[in-house]
Each structure stands twice: as structure tokens, then as C-alpha cells.
Amino acid sequence: MGNATQESEAGRQAAGTWRHRPAAQQPDWPDRAHLGAVVRRLSLAPPLVFAAECETLRRRMASVARGEAVLLQGGDCAETFARTTTESIRGKLKTLLQMAVVLTHAAALPIVKVGRMAGQYAKPRSRAAEERGGTVLPVYRGDAVNGPEFTAEARRPDPERLRLMYEHSAMTLNLIRALTTGGFADLRRVHTWNQGFVAGSPSGERYERLAEEIERSLAFMHACGAGTRGLDTAEFFVSHEGLLLEYEAALTRVEPGTDRAYATSGHMLWIGERTRDLDGAHIEFFSRVANPIAVKLGPATGADEVMGLLDRLDPAREPGRLTLVVRAGAERVRDVLPTLVAKLQAEGAQVGWVCDPMHGNTITAASGHKTRRFDAVMDEVRGFFEVHRALGSHPGGIHVELTGDDVTECVGGGHEVRPEHLHHRYETACDPRLNHTQSLDLAFLLAEMYRERTGRAGPAPDAPSAPCQ
Numbered sequence: 001m002g003n004a005t006q007e008s009e010a011g012r013q014a015a016g017t018w019r020h021r022p023a024a025q026q027p028d029w030p031d032r033a034h035l036g037a038v039v040r041r042l043s044l045a046p047p048l049v050f051a052a053e054c055e056t057l058r059r060r061m062a063s064v065a066r067g068e069a070v071l072l073q074g075g076d077c078a079e080t081f082a083r084t085t086t087e088s089i090r091g092k093l094k095t096l097l098q099m100a101v102v103l104t105h106a107a108a109l110p111i112v113k114v115g116r117m118a119g120q121y122a123k124p125r126s127r128a129a130e131e132r133g134g135t136v137l138p139v140y141r142g143d144a145v146n147g148p149e150f151t152a153e154a155r156r157p158d159p160e161r162l163r164l165m166y167e168h169s170a171m172t173l174n175l176i177r178a179l180t181t182g183g184f185a186d187l188r189r190v191h192t193w194n195q196g197f198v199a200g201s202p203s204g205e206r207y208e209r210l211a212e213e214i215e216r217s218l219a220f221m222h223a224c225g226a227g228t229r230g231l232d233t234a235e236f237f238v239s240h241e242g243l244l245l246e247y248e249a250a251l252t253r254v255e256p257g258t259d260r261a262y263a264t265s266g267h268m269l270w271i272g273e274r275t276r277d278l279d280g281a282h283i284e285f286f287s288r289v290a291n292p293i294a295v296k297l298g299p300a301t302g303a304d305e306v307m308g309l310l311d312r313l314d315p316a317r318e319p320g321r322l323t324l325v326v327r328a329g330a331e332r333v334r335d336v337l338p339t340l341v342a343k344l345q346a347e348g349a350q351v352g353w354v355c356d357p358m359h360g361n362t363i364t365a366a367s368g369h370k371t372r373r374f375d376a377v378m379d380e381v382r383g384f385f386e387v388h389r390a391l392g393s394h395p396g397g398i399h400v401e402l403t404g405d406d407v408t409e410c411v412g413g414g415h416e417v418r419p420e421h422l423h424h425r426y427e428t429a430c431d432p433r434l435n436h437t438q439s440l441d442l443a444f445l446l447a448e449m450y451r452e453r454t455g456r457a458g459p460a461p462d463a464p465s466a467p468c469q
């Protein structure tokens with residue numbers, strides 16, 4: 001792929017027009033010359049992902065928008081450089097693969113698997129500064145910007161961290177590519193992990209039937225001689241919030257054949273609730289790149305605002321280009337979502353509707369930990385399904401913050417985490433994540449919702465034939 005700064009109109013626009021708009025949530029880099037030098041180096045670095053892969057994901061997201069597939073997007077709230085370890089990456093991948101198998105069987109639809117991984121190193125924050133004991137320092141904005149330690153040195157935004165973000169993304173992506181093609185993702189192995197989870201889960205009885213059906217389906221395929229081709233690899237994409245525009249612009253490349261610009265830092269990028277101002281720099285930048293794009297929508301989002309986002313980001317109305325991730329909160333989703341869905345239906349716009357049941361349900365526990373109740377998470381998902389059922393639209397999937405580790409950050413779940421457990425393993429760099437078993441609880445409960453929706457006891461005979469991996 002060519003560099004965005006080459007003599008190409010698409011490249012010039014992607015590299016520059018956003019600079020004339022206000023950019024929210026950007027670090028206050030103290031050394032602009034240093035930033036310039038890092039950005040120049042990054043603009044010469046190889047892309048992390050390729051245009052053809054982004055186009056494949058765009059087609060998959062078009063299937064989601066048409067109701068023919070389901071998105072499963074998940075990973076850390078904030079990845080950290082220290083946790084670029086085999087164990088941590090493998091744990092998240094394993095969790096997502098396990099969830100995907102359960103959902104594939106229940107929804108009888110292909111599951112589009114997208115990690116919040118290999119680039120989720122920058123965070124928008126509620127406040128620019130943090131005060132402790134009378135000392136005020138810049139807030140931690142993710143490892144791509146500064147360090148979490150409460151010292152002036154750590155909190156100083158350091159452009160070298162953008163280079164580290166690129167390197168850690170590359171390391172993570174490399175391992176993901178190896179694991180998803182090298183045998184780790186084998187469907188039978190993933191199913192065996194799920195059987196282990198069901199056997200040990202306090203809610204195991206409830207999940208047993210689905211696990212047995214998957215077992216029988218695998219045995220049936222084996223008996224028919226359907227073979228194992230395609231079942232030992234998985235298609236997996238990566239995504240992150242496209243927050244730091246200097247970094248995203250530096251990694252933008254133009255595809256010579258099509259003259260389209262792609263943000264090559266990840267396959268899909270999303271624009272956060274705090275940076276989706278229609279006149280702001282983020283919308284301007286992402287209107288100039290061809291990746292599939294998602295936008296987060298909070299409880300105050302109006303239908304005209306969503307139409308504005310559609311006009312700016314998807315003027316050609318191409319299914320797969322735009323995914324709307326609603327994070328209204330369990331208490332608001334049933335009020336907020338119907339108006340938005342009805343408006344887009346009336347306009348004939350096809351987008352993917354996805355539920356983020358995490359960000360609208362954050363509370364502070366008595367111990368001071370930021371947490372989320374598993375029941376509230378499930379209630380928001382249920383509300384999301386109810387609205388789509390009532391309007392005849394497709395509940396296109398789920399976007400969750402999770403980890404493969406046994407952390408104690410969200411309360412509830414089958415292996416119940418109680419408020420008094422929060423301090424045991426509270427390891428997140430920002431917001432609380434579902435742990436491994438809570439994530440699988442969510443997958444099995446979500447599977448029930450997909451199954452109820454189709455009113456079937458098993459896969460429909462006319463379900464689209466697509467690789468389940």
C-alpha cells in the first residue's frame with residue numbers, strides 16, 4: 001500500500017482535513033517536535049492490517065446489517081504494554097472463540113469475531129486532570145499516551161508511546177494470526193473448553209442442553225464424513241477506538257488500485273461517545289477512510305444526530321460501512337433505542353445495530369471500585385433484544401469489555417463475584433471487565449435470546465451456509 005502523503009487526493013484528504021476541526025480528547029503533548037518526529041517514522045512503517053482484510057470485514061459487517069450474521073466484539077477496556085503477553089492474548093482469544101461457538105449454534109448464523117485488541121491503548125476520560133491528596137496531575141489516558149502511576153513524570157504525555165503502541169499492536173496481531181491459523185482455534189478443541197466450563201458452572205444445568213446439541217452436531221458432521229476442513233482455523237479481526245488522530249493519520253495508507261485511503265492500525269475502528277461531534281475532527285477523519293467504522297451512541301443520542309452521522313460517514317449508504325453501537329444503559333435502552341431504529345427504518349438505511357451493555361452501566365462500589373453488575377449488563381442486552389423484536393429489526397451483536405483472566409472487576413455472574421471480592425483481582429487499567437466465566441455466562445444467556453428470537457430448538461434448515469469458524 002502507498003503512503004497517505006503521496007500525490008493522491010484521497011491520501012491528502014485523509015492526512016489533513018481533520019486538522020481544521022476541533023479534536024476532542026487529544027493529549028496535551030508537551031514536545032510537539034518530538035511528536036512530529038515519531039509521527040514521521042510511523043508514516044513510513046508497514047501497515048498493521050491490509051486493505052483487502054478491511055474489505056473482507058466490511059462484507060461481513062454488511063451481512064450483520066442485513067440480518068445474516070452476528071458481531072461479537074470484545075476485549076480489554078484498555079490494553080497495556082505490560083500485558084502484551086502470550087497468556088493474556090491467548091486468554092482473550094480463547095474466551096471470544098468459546099463465546100462464538102455457542103452463539104453460532106444458537107443463532108444459526110455466522111459470528112463475525114472482532115477483538116478489542118491490538119490497538120486499544122488510548123482512553124477518552126471524563127476529566128483532564130486527577131487530584132490526589134492536594135496534588136493535581138494529568139489523567140491517565142492509556143499506555144499510548146502516559147503511564148498510570150501517579151507521578152508527574154509518568155503522567156507526562158510521551159510521543160515515544162505512540163511508537164510503542166504500534167509495536168505492541170504488531171506483536172499482538174502477530175500472535176493472533178498465528179493462533180487463529182495454527183490449530184489453537186480448532187472447533188473441537190474450543191467445544192471441549194466449553195464442556196469444561198459447563199461442567200464446572202453453577203448454572204451448568206441451564207447450559208447443558210446447548211452444549212450437548214453442539215456435541216451432537218459435531219458427531220453428526222463427523223459421521224457424515226463432512227470432514228474437518230475449515231474447522232481448525234478461525235477468521236478474526238481487530239479493532240480499537242480511533243481516538244489519537246496523529247497516530248491514525250500516520251498509519252493511513254492509500255491502496256493504489258482503488259485510490260482509497262485505509263486506516264491500517266486495525267480492521268475496524270470506532271468513534272467514541274465523547275468524540276463523535278458531527279463537526280469535530282474525528283468524524284472528519286473517519287469520513288475520509290474506507291474501513292468499516294462503528295460509532296458509540298449514549299442515552300442522550302437523538303434520531304437526527306444519527307442521521308447526521310450516517311450522512312457524514314456513510315453517504316453512499318453501503319451496508320457494512322457503518323455499525324451503530326448503542327450503550328444507553330439498562331434503565332434507558334428500552335426508551336432510547338426504538339426512536340433510533342424506527343428513524344433509520346423509515347429512511348431505509350441499513351446499518352448494523354450492536355449492543356454495548358457495559359458503558360451505560362458503570363457504578364461505583366462502596367469500596368470505591370468502578371464496577372458493573374452482571375445483572376444490569378444482561379438487562380440491557382435483554383432490552384436491546386426486546387426493542388429489535390418489537391420493530392422487526394436484527395439485533396446485530398454485542399460489544400463487550402472482557403478478559404480471559406479470572407479477575408474480580410464486575411459483580412455477579414454464575415461464579416458470583418461479590419462487592420467484597422472486588423479488591424482480590426482488580427487489574428483493569430480503566431473500566432471493569434467481565435472475567436472469563438462471566439463472559440461465557442453472557443454468551444450462553446445471549447444464545448438463549450438468539451434462539452428465542454428464531455423460535456427454534458436448533459439450527460434452521462435454511463440457515464445461510466457459511467464457515468462456522
Ligand SMILES: O=C[C@H](O)[C@H](O)COP(=O)(O)O
Nearest residue numbers: 077123124125126127430431
Ligand atoms: O471506557 C470508557 C471511558 O474511557 C471511561 O469510562 C472513562 O472513565 P472516567 O470516567 O474514569 O474518565
Ligand SMILES: C=C(OP(=O)(O)O)C(=O)O
Nearest residue numbers: 124272273274296327359
Ligand atoms: C470509551 C469507550 O466507550 P464510549 O465511547 O461508549 O464511552 C470504550 O468503549 O472504551
